[in-house]
Amino acid sequence: MSEVQRYIHALNSVLREYMGADPRYLYMGEDVRFATRGVAKGLVDEFGPDRVLDCPISEQGFTGVATGLAMAGYRPIVEYQITALLYVAFDQLVDQAQKMSFITGGQTAVPVTYLMAGSGWRPGIAGQHADNPYALLVHCGMKTGIPVAADDAAGMLRAALDDPDPVMLFLPAACLPSRGEISGDVAPIGTGRIARPGTDISVCAIGPMVNLALEAAEAMELDGVSVEVIDPRWLLPFDYDLLRQSIRKTGRLVVCDDASRSCGIASEIAASVHEMFPHDLRAPVERLTRPDVPMPFAPTLESAVVPNVVKLCDAIRRALRTTEGTRR
Amino acid sequence: MMGTEALKRMLTIRTFEQNIAALVNANRVTGVTHEYIGQEAVAVGICAELQQDDVITSTHRGHGHVIAKGGDIVRMFAELMGRATGMNRGRGGSMHIADVSIGVFGANGIVAAGAPIAGGAALAMRLSGTDRVSATFFGDGGSNQGVLFETLNLAALWKLPMLFVCENNGYAATTSIDSVLAVKSISKRAAAFGMPAETVDGMDVRAVRDAAQRAVTLARSGGGPSFIEALTYRFVGHHTAETLMKMEYRSDEELVTWKERDPIELEAARLLAEGVSDAAIDELRSQVAAHVKRAIEMADGAPRPSPESATDFMYASGTRPVGGRQ
Numbered sequence: 197m198s199e200v201q202r203y204i205h206a207l208n209s210v211l212r213e214y215m216g217a218d219p220r221y222l223y224m225g226e227d228v229r230f231a232t233r234g235v236a237k238g239l240v241d242e243f244g245p246d247r248v249l250d251c252p253i254s255e256q257g258f259t260g261v262a263t264g265l266a267m268a269g270y271r272p273i274v275e276y277q278i279t280a281l282l283y284v285a286f287d288q289l290v291d292q293a294q295k296m297s298f299i300t301g302g303q304t305a306v307p308v309t310y311l312m313a314g315s316g317w318r319p320g321i322a323g324q325h326a327d328n329p330y331a332l333l334v335h336c337g338m339k340t341g342i343p344v345a346a347d348d349a350a351g352m353l354r355a356a357l358d359d360p361d362p363v364m365l366f367l368p369a370a371c372l373p374s375r376g377e378i379s380g381d382v383a384p385i386g387t388g389r390i391a392r393p394g395t396d397i398s399v400c401a402i403g404p405m406v407n408l409a410l411e412a413a414e415a416m417e418l419d420g421v422s423v424e425v426i427d428p429r430w431l432l433p434f435d436y437d438l439l440r441q442s443i444r445k446t447g448r449l450v451v452c453d454d455a456s457r458s459c460g461i462a463s464e465i466a467a468s469v470h471e472m473f474p475h476d477l478r479a480p481v482e483r484l485t486r487p488d489v490p491m492p493f494a495p496t497l498e499s500a501v502v503p504n505v506v507k508l509c510d511a512i513r514r515a516l517r518t519t520e521g522t523r524r
Numbered sequence: 525m526m527g528t529e530a531l532k533r534m535l536t537i538r539t540f541e542q543n544i545a546a547l548v549n550a551n552r553v554t555g556v557t558h559e560y561i562g563q564e565a566v567a568v569g570i571c572a573e574l575q576q577d578d579v580i581t582s583t584h585r586g587h588g589h590v591i592a593k594g595g596d597i598v599r600m601f602a603e604l605m606g607r608a609t610g611m612n613r614g615r616g617g618s619m620h621i622a623d624v625s626i627g628v629f630g631a632n633g634i635v636a637a638g639a640p641i642a643g644g645a646a647l648a649m650r651l652s653g654t655d656r657v658s659a660t661f662f663g664d665g666g667s668n669q670g671v672l673f674e675t676l677n678l679a680a681l682w683k684l685p686m687l688f689v690c691e692n693n694g695y696a697a698t699t700s701i702d703s704v705l706a707v708k709s710i711s712k713r714a715a716a717f718g719m720p721a722e723t724v725d726g727m728d729v730r731a732v733r734d735a736a737q738r739a740v741t742l743a744r745s746g747g748g749p750s751f752i753e754a755l756t757y758r759f760v761g762h763h764t765a766e767t768l769m770k771m772e773y774r775s776d777e778e779l780v781t782w783k784e785r786d787p788i789e790l791e792a793a794r795l796l797a798e799g800v801s802d803a804a805i806d807e808l809r810s811q812v813a814a815h816v817k818r819a820i821e822m823a824d825g826a827p828r829p830s831p832e833s834a835t836d837f838m839y840a841s842g843t844r845p846v847g848g849r850q
Contacts, residue, residue, distance in 0.1 A: 307840075
């Protein structure tokens with residue numbers, strides 16, 4: 197039975213359900229009792245201060261504490277308020293938590309769910325709060341996902357909380373206030389979805405770029421172009437099977453990612469597609485990303501660097517014009 | 525730990541490390557390792573007060589802590605010799621050696637990075653209502669890491685049942701504490717967190733054990749964390765290759781002075797004075813030597829991990845890593 201819920205309420209409901217059913221789940225982070233980001237609203241009233249831990253501004257410290265808790269049998273959920281805190285906690289995330297299973301030869305699992313609540317760009321937040329550095333985590337092997345739809349926020353959180361490994365979910369600021377139908381289903385780690393079916397060109401959109409791609413698809417439809425929008429949901433593992441099915445149909449791919457260009461997830465997807473199924477492509481893969489600069493502050497500069505519908509439609513047209521002739 | 529047990533543990537660590545250095549030089553252990561020679565009393569004194577289900581996190585110089593906590597030296601040799609039967613199945617080596625089943629949550633290649641992990645283990649113990657404790661080892665170098673200060677604050681704030689054990693051997697690799705510590709007494713830093721602290725003679729296993737006993741008793745009874753600074757010295761280089769590289773940053777005189785207070789000889793002399801016979805101590809030395817020799821032989825006979833398994837254990841879920849065997 198489905199119901200309409202806000203994205204943020206869908207997350208909160210799943211947290212209550214899991215924490216209510218299993219005392220091993222703990223929630224920790226900065227300002228989580230007050231629930232600044234809204235995700236943890238009411239948790240401390242329901243589960244008490246021992247299970248909802250307000251942490252000092254010590255991102256390395258509490259990230260490491262979560263690892264130790266997980267190794268000792270708990271299932272901590274760690275909230276970060278700002279995406280750039282990933283940089284501060286990076287050693288504890290990727291060198292400690294993520295590597296622990298491997299470097300101990302499988303002696304321990306580290307079941308921690310990290311929530312990057314309010315990730316990505318919002319107008320006016322400038323250089324140090326606006327990055328989308330998920331490619332760094334993918335590079336280091338951490339399971340990483342970005343729910344865009346409210347249903348996926350709930351379903352992907354379930355998948356993360358069920359998983360025995362460290363899992364990071366980016367919860368985009370642009371998506372937190374949205375609402376949608378909630379199915380109650382798990383969105384299994386490593387599975388994407390078709391956000392809009394089409395036949396002429398595939399757009400693989402990362403995070404909130406899915407909504408941008410849906411707008412672009414509407415616009416292109418007026419020109420008689422049918423755009424298929426892929427929401428991979430998980431960046432690692434990545435659903436290349438889904439992408440291949442789409443490219444087999446369309447022969448063309450644009451990857452749209454609101455993050456820096458070099459060594460970004462769009463680069464990885466483009467390289468992998470060329471490697472894994474070159475004969476399904478009729479044109480080189482197009483990338484639409486930010487340029488490799490920090491987010492500028494002034495609104496005119498901001499809009500110059502972030503992807504928008506006009507830029508995406510241009511990228512789609514470029515991909516439609518070019519022909520590689522590699523298809524057999 | 526009564527009688528000759530502490531001496532036996534220290535001898536085991538010393539003999540293990542001497543053999544590891546020889547194996548490194550013979551290229552039977554690849555890379556370099558950081559030997560614990562000279563610092564044995566610290567690990568043995570602290571771990572004498574810990575039970576098997578208490579947790580420790582260790583450092584890049586971690587072999588001594590693992591042995592003191594009860595680690596099996598056959599599996600340790602096997603790990604360092606790159607065998608499938610190694611403690612970490614050949615995935616960790618010296619700097620990541622771990623035995624989670626006896627509470628060793630890992631040596632660590634990043635200075636002081638084990639501190640918050642031990643803090644998490646201590647929080648788990650407090651939340652689950654047991655009287656278990658954790659201890660994190662770090663050096664004078666680690667005492668300057670931000671993550672250590674973060675963990676000191678968290679541990680004091682949350683009254684975690686935890687020991688912070690600083691092995692002050694005077695040098696962070698080649699850098700003397702004189703050039704990197706604003707205040708020479710590291711234990712004084714604990715006062716800023718409202719944490720009981722003491723500085724002990726880290727060459728005296730009984731002094732370390734007594735300090736550990738006070739800290740562990742406090743932690744088990746809900747009194748929160750303590751800080752122990754053990755003054756010690758490593759008799760060898762920062763790592764195995766140091767002699768080859770002719771790294772000279774300590775005076776011969778300083779080394780000789782510290783070697784006069786060799787923790788093993790100090791404890792042996794004390795046992796003799798207490799009536800243990802020369803013969804009994806000699807017997808202990810030969811028992812340990814034989815045990816270590818046998819362990820190397822057993823490890824050497826073990827199979828190497830198959831190349832096909834190189835990407836195994838990345839994910840507990842069984843998810844296959846990108847670029848590896850699918």
